[in-house]
Amino acid sequence: MIQHFFKIAFRNILKYRTQSIISIIGLAVGFTCFALANLWIHYDTTYDAYHEGADRMYILCKENIFGTSGYSTYMPYPASTVLKNDFPEVEAACAYTRWTKATDIKVDGQPAVEVHEMQADSCFMNMFGISILSGNMDFMYSDDKIALTEDVAMRLFGTTDVLGKEVKNYNDDPKTVCALLSDLHHSNLSFGSWGQGKYFRSWQDEWGNGGFEIIIKLHEGTDVAAFQKKLAVHEAKADPRDPHRVFENVRLIPLTQYHYSPINQTKSIKLYYLILFSVAGGLVILCSLFNYLSLFITRMQMRSREIELRKVCGSSIGGMFILFIVEYLYIIFSSGILGMALIEIVLPAFKEISGVSGNIYGESLLYFIGILLLSLLLLVPFVIRRSRIRNTVNRYMLRKASITFQLVTGILVTFCMIVMMKQIYYLTNTDLGWERKNIASINLLYPDKDFETIADKIKQFSCTKEVITGHCCLLPKSSGFSQSFKNWDGKEDGMKSIDMLSLWNCEKIVSFYNLQLLEGEMVKPTETNKIMINESAVKALGMSEPIGKKLYLDNRAWTITGIIKDFHITAPTEPVQPYTLITEDILKNSGFSIGKGQILIKFHDGKWKELKNRIDSIFTYEYPEVRYKLYNTEEEYTGYLKSEDALIKLLSFIAIVCMLIAAFGIFSLVTLSCEQRRKEIAVRKVNGAAIKDILLMFVKEYMLLLIIASVIAFPVGYVLMKRWLENYVEQTVISAWIYFAIFGGIMIVIFACIGWRVWQAARQNPAEVIKSE
Template sequence: MLRNYLIIAWRNLLRNKLRAAIHILGLAIGIAACFVIYNMLSYEYGFNRDVPGYDKIFRITTVTSHGEDRWPNVGVPFPMGDAVKDEVGGVESLARIFDNANAMVGLAERPTAFGRQRHVVYTEDKYFDIFPAKWLGGNPEKALNRPNTVVLTQSSVNKYFGEISVQEALGKELIYNDSISVQVTGIIEDIKENNDLIYTDYISLSTLTSSTSARKFINAENWDNVNSASQLYVQLSHPQQLSSYETSLDQIIDKYLNNEEGWSTEFFIEPLSDLHFTVNPNHTANKFTLMGLSIMAVFILMIACMNFINLETAQAIVRAKEIGIRKTLGSSRFQLMLQFFSETLVIALLALMLALLLTEFSVHYFAEMIPADMEINYLSTGNILFLLGLVVLVTLLSAIYPALMLTGYNPVKAIKNQLKDIHQNRWGYFVRKNLTVLQFTLSIGFIIGVLVISHQLKYLANESMGFNKELVLYADTPFLDESGRNDQLKESLERLSFVKSVSLSGDILASRSLFTTTIERHKGEEIEELGIQAKNGDSLFVDTYEVPLLVGKRIENDSTEILINETFMKDLGYDFPADAIGEQLVLYGERNVEVVGVVKDFNSRSLYEQIRPLVIFYEPEYFTKINVKLQANTNLQEAKSLLDKEMKELYPEEDSGFRFFDELVANFYQSEQKLQEVLSFATVLAILISGMGLFGLSAFTIAQRTKEISIRKVLGASASQILVLISREYMVLILIAFVLAVVPTWLLLEEWLKQFAYRTPMPISLYLLAGFLAFLLCVVIVGLHSLRTINRNPSEVLKSE
């Protein structure tokens, strides 16, 4: 029997090729979209879940607040580790890390450099208790328990020493950042799982804490400094009792931090599984974006299923006689429904095969929208079960209503063509109208989403951040370098004719990193602590980025002079910049500094965040960046090549060279750009499927009204009158769809825009544009069908009457 059902299903497909093509293509697009996004979700949410006991591992993070402003930081004050170890119960294991991305690495035995390595970290031996590794050599309990030791992964060993044995590699020496000599004491396998904590070089943390200058750099004793590179991981014995741990953290705040009035510091416990979605320069995963992608995939599939239902209910009157005859010959309703489900299953399976081809095409063609490391294993158990489940779901969703409607016809009335006025047909007409409205509601919602997100991204690109990001390049220089090469490089670059200015600094003007600290203000015996963001730069730092100096002078390379921004000026209680000049403050609790200038507020991070109170100071021993401003009309690529050449002469070990600052700023919104691209693609799919549905539905409807159109034409109706008459019904449906789309998209986009401290007002004109585009699509599709029918000779149509 099933064989007969499938044969009949295949014949019906061949008999109605246009309808079958619309069904298969629409469902294939929906299945492919769901399949790709399912794999994206599996990939993104699979991070860090391969770590044994991941549900017991947490990172402690910091949030500093002032009034309504909140500044999250993935780091903690460096002394936090010892406090948690001593004063928080239920901590099975604890490990501090200090991230040293872009560390310069070279051999100790000969002048060989391997350039900057991105995955270098300072940590302690307990780290491997929390994040177990497979050890190939060395003692896990002792490898990092003394200064100047390092544990390497197998790939790092091969990179630094070539193809040598593990035993030969142990005891070898490396030089990090031109000044830190370490000995290899352990070798582990490379971490291959989806993991956000993939490091290749693990230097003992005591290497930093045993050096006076390094301790000062990491603020080893200072509770008021929070650096995003200084992170703390804990393994908890009772992870289900997070509230009790957070209470213990609150007690640490009360004991060690003296928050001034209006300021507060909070510590939060972040699950390891959430690490992938936290602000982090190594990835751009965003839960809101992933949720949006999931909703889009479901909606696209829904639109395809609605197409199927729409066209099948429209065609129901054509198949009524077939159903009537089958019922008369003894077919039960169950058998008829089974036949219709079989037909739908054949369409769904054909759509699945096409969907796999579309998936392969989309993965390659739209590679920029998909995570770089994501691979789709079509034969994995999860993917096979997902596709089979999706086919069953599509079959049920698409077939259930048409099957019930068709098999519910009265056989006598069906054979006698008496179905036009019965209740079931009116109900089918009602369903078709509402499904068409819902289809276009979703399509219009997608169009609005693309337009508003594009508008916000354009706003971010054009919004002034308070500095000039154009014609600026920057490069890394060695950490704690005492050779004087920084100054030599600066002098050599300043001699180039196309260079306008050169500056040395601890960080570039705007980046993802964040260093916050406190600065003291003495009023007699009273000491007021103020939270600030700190930037380390020389006298030309603000000039290189063209940050306006409102009043005062630049830092004259004097460690007792500082610049402040307008926000900090107001925190000091001044209304006018000139009044803040000469203000005496104490930085780090030990250095007396004087405000010599006030700069205009600028965004040192993305436009997600409000501008923080900021201090620019001079501390040349911690300079790690060189910044170059080019003259106008300079050939950028030629200038970059010459800059790289100059740098290579002084720093032959450097391999990264100069980078363009404006490209880094653009990457602040990489997640949003990816969302825009994916949403644009989804919008095209939604419009394509809806358009195909409207094409098929209007073709059938107009075919049913061919004689009516011919009679109206004979009676004197003009082509435009007939066109308006036919299109009017669809135009009303589009208008209803537009009204239904506005409210939910407004609420969703309003929620999305709340992420940004700087945002565009909701653009109402774009909503109207989206409605007009949908209206235009309807007019074009229905109009083309109508005109072809209107232009037919009425005598040919009516000659059979």
């Protein structure tokens, strides 16, 4: 009997092969998107969750104008000692330095390997269960010793027997491998090498170096909010061991949440966008399920005679139920097999982008089982009803609801995608207050006597327009000088001091980046008692007419002579920071060493590749010992939009799939509807109805569904996109043409889907149709 059911199911799928193929592809694509998105979400939300007591571990951070997100996790080393000794709530605390950007380690005669370097004390090893597999701990006490992880040892030497071997770091300093360490996988703290122990320990009592990160582990049952308040009270006591008040306004970020928090600027795709992609994949699955379910129920209604004959011949309700379930599951299992095949195809690219590892297939199978159960839950009520009841109350209600849901999903995703594309286009092309196109910068990691010589050589290139030195580039942000003003003219009572970043050599930097002077005049290089500020600084100071007013710092006064238009050099979601523009003499008088800065380059339009090749050639053949980084300013700014770009690509794909499913669903349902209503169409023709009248009958029905879907989708899309746009400092406008374009485009698709099929049905001979019925 089961074999018979499988044969009947297979024949019915072949009979409606077009609808079946569309359903299989739609479900497979939706399953793939949903599974991969949820795999990524699960992976990102479980970073460092495997450590013992991970739920009680926190990274310390606080507001900082140098932080890209407005926050920084960097603090002085001795702060960890104070936390460990003075606060009984703290079970363990450790300070460490982990370079966020990978550095090179190499062996003579072999290509360099990029690794993250770690510097910490043994308390870090104890907290995270890092073990010494072989060797000793000399790397913690000597600057010429180094420890490698198993993974890096295999990449460098092809073996883990590396004790006593020599490697060279990014500065070509020789290091002897004295230990082999276990790896930290799936962790924000993963590293490949551990060294410079003596240098690291030299900062144990220095509060002036805020270049360390601190992780604490609280005792079980500790109230985190109460502990943060206790830290604030501790600051109010003005502890002489904490001259910089590093615990003031400190925040505790759970270690397990750090990876997907806004503070982590190394993450390329935001968790929020992964959730949206997962939801979009789920909507595709629902669209496909509803589409196939409506087609399946419609076909069941068309098979009324077959069903009644089977009952007369002795088929039980249970047998009919099994028959329908087998036919239905054919499609579900076929889509699952295709979905797993799609996952296998895209898996290499997916792993490279996301870094996800582990049991991907096992977790994907669980998602498929969930989809299978959902599909059965949707189907069973209809099958039972159709098996028991001959006539339905409204045979077309499911069909209309299915089409409406698919249209709502397609309109909503398309609307969101267009608004996002418009916002990114706006951010890419709008005036952000400074010139960023056709500009590059070179950062020499160890500037020496060749600095100016290299700059002069670049000036001679035919592809360059202008080259200047002795400045810090705006992007990537490299200004490391700030001023904290506690007093100024017109300061209101209760206002706190204001930290401002500073740019020096203001006349040249304003000219090079085409910063806009809104009012006042430019500060001359010889004027050491004058200063310029940007619009955000004016707002922060609460000044209405700032020109001529003074800022006070360390018994010195600077007169504001000019206002610069805000220049957006941070992420588009971050507000513009207050800036001062000062002369180089002011900087030198403050005792701050500016070094040699970067080499800033303006190049001719379309000459980036030529410039890059020529610069790489200079350093490869003429200055091979000089380490450098070359940046394209436009590419650096575009890097802020990586998450948005990725989401748009994903949503574009989802939108196309949704609209195809809806289009083919409409076409399939119209085809089945024409078959069901052949006699009705024939009778209408006998009574004088023209082809256009019959066509208009179908068009009205589906146009009404499109209007209902638009009334639902457009307001929801507007609310979602309005809230999304509020995250950006500069926002595009949700124009009216978007609504008309989407509505008109989908209307054309509907006309194309129903026009040809209805026209064919309407042209049939009424006499032949009635005779066949």
